[in-house]
Amino acid sequence: MCGIVGIVQKDNCFTELYDALIMLQHRGQDAAGITICEGGNLHSRKSKGFVREVFTQRHFERLKGNCGIGHVRYPTAGGNSKEYAQPMYVNSPYGISLAHNGNLSNTKALAAELFSSDLRHISTDSDSEVLLNILAHEISKNNEKKPTPETLFKAVESTFKRCEGSINVVSIITGHGLLAFRDRYGIRPLSLGSRTNADGKKEYMISSESAAFSSSNYDLERDINPGEAIFISNTGEIHTQICSDSTTLTPCLFEYVYFARPDSVIDGVSVYQARQNMGIKLAEKIKKNIPDDDIDVVIPIPESSITSGTKVAECLNKEVIYGFVKNRYIGRTFIMPEQDMRRRSVRRKLNPINDEFKDKSVLLVDDSIVRGTTMKEIVAMCYKAGAKKVSVASSSAEVRFPNVYGIDMPAKSELIASDRSQEEIKDFIGCDNLVYQDLSDLVDSVTELNSELDGVENSIFTGTYPTDITDEYLEYLENKRKSISS
Numbered sequence: 001m002c003g004i005v006g007i008v009q010k011d012n013c014f015t016e017l018y019d020a021l022i023m024l025q026h027r028g029q030d031a032a033g034i035t036i037c038e039g040g041n042l043h044s045r046k047s048k049g050f051v052r053e054v055f056t057q058r059h060f061e062r063l064k065g066n067c068g069i070g071h072v073r074y075p076t077a078g079g080n081s082k083e084y085a086q087p088m089y090v091n092s093p094y095g096i097s098l099a100h101n102g103n104l105s106n107t108k109a110l111a112a113e114l115f116s117s118d119l120r121h122i123s124t125d126s127d128s129e130v131l132l133n134i135l136a137h138e139i140s141k142n143n144e145k146k147p148t149p150e151t152l153f154k155a156v157e158s159t160f161k162r163c164e165g166s167i168n169v170v171s172i173i174t175g176h177g178l179l180a181f182r183d184r185y186g187i188r189p190l191s192l193g194s195r196t197n198a199d200g201k202k203e204y205m206i207s208s209e210s211a212a213f214s215s216s217n218y219d220l221e222r223d224i225n226p227g228e229a230i231f232i233s234n235t236g237e238i239h240t241q242i243c244s245d246s247t248t249l250t251p252c253l254f255e256y257v258y259f260a261r262p263d264s265v266i267d268g269v270s271v272y273q274a275r276q277n278m279g280i281k282l283a284e285k286i287k288k289n290i291p292d293d294d295i296d297v298v299i300p301i302p303e304s305s306i307t308s309g310t311k312v313a314e315c316l317n318k319e320v321i322y323g324f325v326k327n328r329y330i331g332r333t334f335i336m337p338e339q340d341m342r343r344r345s346v347r348r349k350l351n352p353i354n355d356e357f358k359d360k361s362v363l364l365v366d367d368s369i370v371r372g373t374t375m376k377e378i379v380a381m382c383y384k385a386g387a388k389k390v391s392v393a394s395s396s397a398e399v400r401f402p403n404v405y406g407i408d409m410p411a412k413s414e415l416i417a418s419d420r421s422q423e424e425i426k427d428f429i430g431c432d433n434l435v436y437q438d439l440s441d442l443v444d445s446v447t448e449l450n451s452e453l454d455g456v457e458n459s460i461f462t463g464t465y466p467t468d469i470t471d472e473y474l475e476y477l478e479n480k481r482k483s484i485s486s
Helices: 014-023 057-062 105-116 127-140 150-164 253-259 271-289 307-317 341-350 375-382 420-429 440-446 471-485
Strands: 001-007 031-038 042-046 066-075 089-091 094-105 165-173 177-181 191-196 204-208 221-223 228-233 238-242 298-299 323-324 349-352 361-366 389-394 432-434
Touching: 001 014, 001 094, 001 165, 001 177, 014 031, 014 057, 014 066, 014 204, 031 094, 042 057, 042 191, 042 389, 066 094, 066 165, 066 177, 089 127, 089 440, 094 127, 105 127, 127 150, 127 165, 150 165, 150 177, 150 228, 150 238, 177 204, 253 271, 271 307, 271 361, 271 389, 271 432, 271 440, 298 307, 307 361, 341 375, 361 375, 375 389, 420 432
Parallel strands: 298 361, 361 389, 389 432
Antiparallel strands: 001 066, 001 204, 031 042, 031 066, 089 094, 094 165, 165 177, 177 228, 191 204, 191 221, 228 238, 323 349
């Protein structure tokens, strides 16, 4: 999972890009980068680390220009070293800098194709570098000194035809403007914001999440449609076009469960309201499956479970207790690149308030149980703090299948629910009771908030992928993930 942002405005945009990346930091903590265009020159800074670590005052002074893009990354495809940080750059045509959120499922075939037919060499195994070179090659076909919006949209259309997977992009065409596009399924979120400057002219920001707009007084205009490309010239003229023949609006269900900020609105659905719905529906199932005497208090696991967990407590007429203190200087354990790192970080990240557990039967509410190792550690903490009984409820359904669209859960063998029954999962975690949200209720929690959705992308729960995913590709991801974890 990554976060991307692009801006075209009258004045220098480094501050707005920096602030937006801070708001998107939850989407990636491995690396950060910003590229800004000043006339015909690009100024860039990218490195491993948090946004506040990568950028200093000297970068504020050096990175000048009114058109720029930014990226926060955690590794889902490619390596984990500095050269994989984005935005990435290719010098022909025009000089193109690109930031990508998503994952290509035909990267190896495209890389071979680029070398044999397009005469382009790929220096890393990053799918984003492949995507950048595909786009650059398609733009170069018209051999224009100045690209028109029509040329750029035609190139995006061809890029969609060649690339399989989830493709959300913001890119700079040096000296000309900002080009952004969203894949034809709308799997990853991408929104358009605007504000009016002192001259009465519109300025634009494109971001993975709408929450990033508020930090710079931008307002959400709309979500970018599936298959839509947007070109904003350096002077602020905006052009849009749908660049795919067949599109569906099926956003990733896990965005609403875990990844997105609660103050974001994705495809017309408030993430906060969706999580409240999850809590209401989960509470109804808890009533049927956990004895009332087994629950004295409800304790949500911070942060993304707070909204649904509080609603669970309200519906059960139980006291909600915030029994864990979160260390805000530890990153999100789910998106750490190695499982051993995630395990070690749990106890540094969460610390129980013993008085809230002692001699009580507690119900823990978490957004999801993916690998199970984190919840196992948390349950052990509860018992050590003096809890009589520990029950666990997950706001999401069982995660059974690998994700191939930009979420770091590619190895099926790592997923606790892939080959275990619920009783076996309960024994592994070490809790007294375990309840998962029904998938139908999870889907309804989102879709009932916007009737215009065509559905949701929920392959991690069902194993049904909207794009062509082969068994060979899944096996490749499995082996690659095992090599990273070992």
